[in-house]
Amino acid sequence: MDSRQRILNRVRQYQPALVELPAHLQSGITFADPRAQFLTVLEQVGGRGTVASDLTDAESFVRTLPVMEDAKTVVSLVKGIGVGNLDINSCQEPRELVGVDVAIAAGKFAVAENAAIWVTDENLKHRAIYFICQHLVLVVPASEIVDNMHQAYARLGGAFDRPGFSAFISGPSKTADIEQALVIGAQGARSLTVVLVESL
């Protein structure tokens, strides 16, 4: 008998009486102003946020970001924010992205309770870009902010039917592994800037 069968047999043999699967929780915390809540929590988790009226406005905001000043290599994955100088598709290997100073990518939606932003590798050659860049800028439709994680997963519905990578990102990479002192910029992006765009 192989290990698979042995484990399954044992788990079946020891199976306790059925405990019913509870229905999904229907409610979670909601906010009078989800956008304000999102921006507040974003700051608490070490990120920075702003609201832009449209993509042109967003682009000029990105151009003036302090992290853009010394940036040599910039990848923009957002159509309409033409500040990039490296085409990610020209890189065969994700390792080639190690020199990227700033990456601008699209977030699908945001969550007010924890400042998490949903990103995926749909039409993206190297998902590593979210983590290997020194500074990350996420552009998110301002209208797409849900209150809590229950609403977030309800809206994700069939998103996992096909192979792919996706993640909630909340703030920049951080650690407190040395005496519980919070340090921003552990292994991933050193900073996260979120641009909420009102009309996309």
Place this chain on the structure above:
Amino acid sequence: MTTHLDHPTAAKEFVANDERAHWHDQALWFVRKKRDRVAHALPEWEALREQASRIKLHTMSRLAQYLEEFERQATQLGAVVHWATNAAEHNQIVLRLLTERGVRHVAKSKSMLTEECGLNHFLERHGIEVVDTDLGEWIVQQRREHPSHIVLPAIHIKKEEVGQLFHERLGTTAGATDPQYLTEAARQHLRQEFLRAGAGITGVNFAIAETGGIVVCTNEGNADLGVSLPKLHIACLGIEKLIPRAADLGVFLRLLARSATGQPITTYSSHFHGPRAGGELHIVLVDNGRSELLASDDFRRSLNCIRCGACMNTCPVYRRSGGHSYGVTVPGPIGSIINPFADPAAHSSLPGACSLCGSCTDVCPVKIDLHHQLYVWRRRLAEKGLLSWSKRISMKLAGAVLRNPTLYRIAGWFGRNSLRFLPRWLVYNPLNIWGRQRELPVPPAQTFRELYQIDMENKNSLGDNSHG
């Protein structure tokens, strides 16, 4: 990695350094307070705990079905699922995957399962270099230690010690202790390790039966870097990590980071559904004693555990004795339940490393009745004849004294007076374990019985007035 010292003996050195023990205590209490703040900010916190507990209990009651569903879905997405009944098999599977592909360097992100299986040493013995990429884990790996906490692996180490270590390993300035500076040095070093690695190994926080996906949560982004650069991703998980539906993550992700560190969510909550284009995803499902836990009515609930570490942060014994005193991968209250299950004789002292205060049960996000289980363990160990000689005798004596009011009064009188009048060397004799590393309390001027009698006499002398 199991040391067979009992908990009090293993804790001796840690406890002897009073200042350091207090520093450790305070560091963890600080995390506990952060947890309280974010938990109390959510009106539905208790409903979330209840929901999480019921989802886990349900999953454990139909685990075989969910494991099969997970395997089916994950395979359909292009992942390869492996099954390991024990640690040795798990290690062999990982080694085979690496050697078949000629991988010599591995970037590993935090995984208590691979610690439990002793994977690092096993791979190193076979000539494969494993780098732990979580900063805390990298620090303990460089010190040739094991994590002392499942979420905060280096919580027992002071920044001066980290500074010294980094000076030796990374060439940072001698005497430098600034966490920002030290973290930056580690970042630069680990970036090179990520680029060099031929494979990434991660643990798994949640495996979704419905979709065949796995979810990995980190703050540093090390898991994502580790598995997004090389072509091979090996994910190792215990079979209890299954959850039925993707939407259940809404519940668990809301609880996990809040309970662990007081954050609203970890920085990265990554969902892997199948391998990336041109890459491979191998998922190793490990039993290693978990199915036996499933059979136990007493201890099954401990399979609910999502490894947040909240029970450790709040435990007065853990905070004052340090994680290494448990001599196991998962220390603290939850560890004191699951480790004696794996080997009762080796870990018989752990359920006693508990004051039954119940704080762990109060903070557990998946409602494991931790202190009840620890209490049951003590009974089971006594039945198995695994209590120490001194504990057996003293429990017998205590039982006899507490059953007999006259004996109890005499013993009380004797205790109070011996503390008052006996010379110090006799009170703090080697047999008196209560007198080690602490002062015994000053005996009260009056006993409870005396106070009660005086009170009753006063009431009686007040007569009817007392009813007015």
